[in-house]
Amino acid sequence: MTLQTKPNPLPHSDLYRLNGIDFVEFYVGNAKQAIHFYRTAFGFKPVAFCGFETGVRDRVSFVGQQQGIRLMVTEATCPAGVVSDHVALHGDAVRDIAFSCSDAARAFDFAIRHGAKPIMEPTFLDDEYGRVVQATVTAFGDLVHSFIERESYRGPFLPGFQPLNGGLPAETIGFKRVDHIAICVHPGRLDECVEYYINVHGFHQSRAEDVSTEYSGMNSRVVQNDSGSVIFVLIEPSEGRRTSIIQEFLNFNGGSGVHHVACSTDNIIQTVQMLRGNGVEFTTTPATYYENLEDRVGKIEEDVETLCEQNILVDCDTNGYLMQIFSRPVQSRPTVFFEVIQRKGADGFGSGNIKALFEAVARDQVMRGNA
Numbered sequence: 001m002t003l004q005t006k007p008n009p010l011p012h013s014d015l016y017r018l019n020g021i022d023f024v025e026f027y028v029g030n031a032k033q034a035i036h037f038y039r040t041a042f043g044f045k046p047v048a049f050c051g052f053e054t055g056v057r058d059r060v061s062f063v064g065q066q067q068g069i070r071l072m073v074t075e076a077t078c079p080a081g082v083v084s085d086h087v088a089l090h091g092d093a094v095r096d097i098a099f100s101c102s103d104a105a106r107a108f109d110f111a112i113r114h115g116a117k118p119i120m121e122p123t124f125l126d127d128e129y130g131r132v133v134q135a136t137v138t139a140f141g142d143l144v145h146s147f148i149e150r151e152s153y154r155g156p157f158l159p160g161f162q163p164l165n166g167g168l169p170a171e172t173i174g175f176k177r178v179d180h181i182a183i184c185v186h187p188g189r190l191d192e193c194v195e196y197y198i199n200v201h202g203f204h205q206s207r208a209e210d211v212s213t214e215y216s217g218m219n220s221r222v223v224q225n226d227s228g229s230v231i232f233v234l235i236e237p238s239e240g241r242r243t244s245i246i247q248e249f250l251n252f253n254g255g256s257g258v259h260h261v262a263c264s265t266d267n268i269i270q271t272v273q274m275l276r277g278n279g280v281e282f283t284t285t286p287a288t289y290y291e292n293l294e295d296r297v298g299k300i301e302e303d304v305e306t307l308c309e310q311n312i313l314v315d316c317d318t319n320g321y322l323m324q325i326f327s328r329p330v331q332s333r334p335t336v337f338f339e340v341i342q343r344k345g346a347d348g349f350g351s352g353n354i355k356a357l358f359e360a361v362a363r364d365q366v367m368r369g370n371a
Contacts, residue, residue, distance in 0.1 A: 129155030320345020
């Protein structure tokens with residue numbers, strides 16, 4: 001394992017004006033079932049929808065929200081088109097990571113001038129709740145990024161969506177915000193992906209890390225905006241004696257895409273216990289991982305035995321420590337999953353735990369016959 005950090009460059013905030021992640025949109029095979037799953041398993045409260053009842057003919061979308069995280073699931077209503085083609089190739093997968101910004105037109109113009117391709121030019125969306133400006137550009141594979149300017153908007157989500165005030169309640173499990181999102185790319189395209197986010201969106205690279213085990217490996221780079229409100233971990237597979245878990249993702253996802261979404265919590269033990277009670281499955285870690293844990297990471301506030309029972313991993317850096325755990329894939333394909341993370345000062349991504357994760361997932365790969 002090798003790790004490299006890079007200092008932040010001079011601020012670019014005035015140029016790019018990206019304030020955070022506005023929403024993450026999945027294209028799925030059945031939106032009604034998907035929103036039910038994310039409500040009952042992950043605690044996302046359904047807040048808005050669009051479809052036939054709102055005048056949209058080619059798709060149905062539901063939006064779930066938990067604290068600062070919006071999750072949209074979209075299903076095609078016709079057999080041909082962007083949504084159905086995406087699902088046919090990728091299965092249930094992330095299509096759009098949308099950025100909240102102060103000036104969508106300016107962000108779109110800068111992105112296009114620096115190499116992105118337009119999907120949707122800046123468009124005014126209006127209803128009785130106000131106005132939203134939305135624009136969309138290409139990223140890698142079939143992933144896109146929308147720019148959402150909604151500073152004066154008071155509606156439930158976007159114009160064209162109706163509120164779901166009478167929907168079933170959702171029990172929050174403690175998610176606060178999107179901590180980071182990991183994106184997998186094909187071997188040899190990692191540097192190109194890094195340059196895309198630096199040149200097109202004004203990010204900077206903050207970390208570089210290469211990880212290998214006896215059987216698998218990956219190379220990763222971390223890029224982020226100046227405030228750290230948008231962080232992407234970019235990953236490519238490296239060669240090993242077996243199929244890398246990153247290569248497995250690329251094989252079954254049909255190419256590049258979002259590998260996992262990491263959600264932060266202030267009480268990871270309680271959050272994981274609630275998720276398990278809701279039926280969410282997690283990767284397992286050998287009990288030997290927890291032997292001499294505090295010798296490796298230093299003194300922690302949490303009970304080590306409880307962390308062991310819940311399979312929660314711990315890592316540290318010069319600023320503190322973090323705890324994290326990874327769900328199993330949230331669909332039948334071994335592709336996208338969720339990470340739960342709690343930071344106690346640390347600003348890393350659990351580099352000391354990646355080997356443990358690789359070994360845990362490798363066991364699952366053997367069971368799937370994909371090793």
